[in-house]
Amino acid sequence: MVAPRGQFDKGIAPLLWFIFIAIIFATLITINAIFIFKKKQDKKRVFAILTPLLSLFPFYQALRRLASLLSPVNSLYTEFPAIAIIFILIFLLYLICAIAFLINHLTLVDKENDVVKEEKLNLQKRWTIFLERFGRTDNPLYFYIITLFIIAILFFSSSLFKDSFTIPFGGDFTQQQLQFYINGYDDYWSFFKTGQFPLWDTNTFLGVNNIGSNAFYYALNPFFLPILLFPRSLVPQGISVLMITKFVLAALSMRAYLKYMGIKETTARLFALMYAFCGWNVYYLWFNHFMEVTVMFPFVFLGIEKVFKERQPFFLALSLAIMGLANYFFLVTTCMVGVLYAGFRYIQLFTKFPNNRVRIEVIGLGFLGFLFGILGAGLAFLPGLDVARNSDRVTNATYLDNLKSTFKLKDWKTLIAYLTKWETQNESFEYKKFYPLISFLFPTISDRSVTLLNRSSYDNTISSLFTFTPVTLLLIPSLIHSFKKRKASPFIALGIFLLAIFTPFAYNLFHGFTKEYGRWQLFPVFLLITYVASSYEERKEFKRWYFDVSFVVIALLMGITYLWAFNYQNKNTFTFLFQREYVAYYQFGVLFVVYLMFRYMYEKKAASPVLFAITTIEAVIMGILTLNFHGTISYQNHVFGGQTSFKQDEEVIRKIKALDGSYYRVYSTSARKGRDNLPMALDYNGVTTFHSLYNFELMDFNYWSKINYNYLGWSLGVHEKRPLLDQFLNIKYYVMRPNEANPTIGQEQNAVLRPNVPLTHILDEEMSTEQRLVFGNDNHFNTGFAVDNIMSYEQSDGEKIIDVVRNSGRTGIVKIEELYLQSAILSFDDFNEVKKNHPTFNEIDFKYYQMNAHQYSNGLSSEFGFSKTIYYCSREFPITKFNSNELASRSCTAFNVGSKQHVGIVFERNNGQPFLSNSGSIIFQYPLAAKANIYLLGTDGKIVTYDNHTSPSGSTTYKVLRGFSAPKAIKRIIIIPQETFKDYSTSYIFTYDETTQNQIIENTKRYPLENIKWKRNEVTFTTNFEDEKFIITTIPYDKGWHAGYVNKITNENSHIKVYKTHGGFVGFVAPKGNNQYSLVFVPEYLTSGLLASFGGFYFAIVGLVYLRYKKKKQQVKVAA
Known part of the structure; x- marks a missing residue:
């Protein structure tokens, strides 16, 4: 639980403290500047660099203290954005020092190495060399680093300076990345404060394995950790700083690789810039955790080269390990392409190895490097893989199965077609083979689509091969140059890559045959830049006609591709190009300018600075284009629902937590589709998510109660307000805006008798705020309850096991949600096991269970039938005055489809009786995807309750049953569509009177859990049953949950088998007697992952230290 926001005393002391620290900090900056520019003694320069770094923490604390002085609710940085920008710029300035040191440590190929070999190096001497290198005037490294930072800031400038120094990409970035980072921020600070890392995360949907589900995004990512230096309210701004920094780090890592490959400093810096800002990196910006891939990717290949040239695998092992912790998904891809690279380079270098022993040794060392x-990465890789393998992206993948089946049938023609043709999988996929060509020739301008094929939906096949126009234009001259020098390897590599990027096999292979991802294309981008950079070093041997040929070929390709793309305008899910057409013209212009530069300047020394300038301009323009064509949303008005709304939600959540420290879930109308991860940002247990790796053990439950927005996928939410479902899920609090609870209808204010919240939930004025109302459930259970009934949701037909709940239609949804509160619901095997070992339990057969709800059907003439009448009116449908006179005055016509624009759909029972005779609930079939206001009218014709169920966007009818709770009889239901009218099917209406509903809920109170205590990764409670019971919890199931108990009387203790009940929740059989229980969560493969990571890092780091020691010893020996 998060403590409520503290109250601060406003006084002069914090202000004086801030002024004092600010003066010290300003003084240190001044001293630093004097020492660096004057280049005085080494110790003073060390002091000048280190002291401002050390002062960052007290300066940060001072800002926080001043923030508390000025406002107890709002952050200083929110109220005074200029201070935020100043702080960030200062942070960037001194981060440069640390980065420079890192790069100096990683690249040992400069002139200083020659000096080092001549004499013994003590600590002071090493610092002297570093400082001289850092401060020298001939192409200083720090100047390059500062330039990269400036380019990165300009790249994002169209967003940074209008959206409070944030980069709010529309889509996944603002719906996932920001919330995930805040959730991780809370987890780590909780760990620092308590010493317990949250292995189980209750904020991610209903609960997940924190390592397994969140390692892909941030949980163990070293590049995530610097976000902890920022105040919580500045996490979005901190992400911007990290993204800018990762651009710089990507350039520096590529520079290190290129220099190791023998590329000169100036050339290495130029092409490192192109790599850092390449189209691939830009295309995945809205998945900002992919940026660390571009940082580590060159280090992996630098490690491979070190195996060949230095016979040491340790740098390779360390690079792969960090890559895996940062992004274990891409570790798989990196290892695959790394092995291919290593094999290719091994063949190239084969004759250069001195003997066969070395040749064999290199293979062994390379294997060790990859292995360790x-x-x-095992700590992230093993738990993450265990969760990911249950994703529908994996379970529904068919490509490998198709290859296997055609191979077994010896259908070679079809097999080759699957390997080489996109259309084999789907005839409409013909356009996919053109994605690489478009992305190679034209810049990235969106993170959803390629430049010449405009679509709003995301296609995983798309990536980007764009490496800037100079590289594009240099490719053909480089190939001609290689041909003249009789180098075959570039042409072999080119042939392999052309086959791979235009056919589907590589897209499946390099991502484990899960989905056709284009993400592997970073590999050809990396090699293309490396190859062109090495050829550029020999450009003086080029002829001018090389560039003439290149320009003609590239221009023709661009023209043909541009004309071809018109075939798909407004077809195959693509729209018209609109303004994208001008991007094509712009790229033609850039091609011509670069061609002229090469035509007349390629031999001159000024070529590199000019190319650097051109690339900088291209990069900045590409950034501005991407932010505009992809689209950003307003940080102030839309991110988290808008900052004003977010603060209001934050205030009420803090208040709820301050007053109730127990375990529960909260339903908030602010957490709607598009804002599904709001619970992660506000640190509460919610019932919505948009998360690719949520707890897949819940998939059966999700299907039974239609929790997903669509049949499959990773966007889910409980919005329907069906009382028994919400009761089971432990939704103790409903949070809604006052205008949602008491809307104005027509001219009538407070027209609703009672908001649509379960009758068990009562307005809690103490928890409510001026902007949010809180309704609390006093008739709830905490964490779980016990029953003496068991049921199997599967049955055997003699040949296979069938899920009877899945096949039971709309009625099955209502029936199973009754049973959630009455019985354990087990798989066929688990049911039989429990039945055999515990024969005292009562058995329930789902097929023959008679639900307690009254069911009404459309079209039946009996007393259980109802009618549906559609009215089309000349003006607003009369909701509050629904009578024959009012209908006539508004020219309302029934069953005259399409004649009028204002629609009202009216449902009434055929016999004229109410649907509900007294207070109770109604479950009504009308899809959530249909935006509509729904009103329930009483016998007096007045509105009793109303809801639109957050009006989620969508196009499917998967979520079909809406819930309503009414304090009195309901006679009529009226739907007012809020979009283009579509006549959705409404076949069933189910009702519960309040007495029956409460009787079902009372089942959870018969055998309660007592003395419940929640810790980070453990739950304890007691029971005192006369007979054994089956305990059902609302904790989602995971193999990492372990249960045990101790009998308080006999001190007998034992482990208990944990079952998956209710299609995805933890359950177990509890013995009779007075027992103390403990549920402990330890992720599956955590221990083995820890051991693996320790072994891998130990091997890498100890190996590097040993090599350093050995090298130093040799230097001393030479110096002597």
């Missing part, structure tokens, strides 16, 4: 690198 993968082991080093």
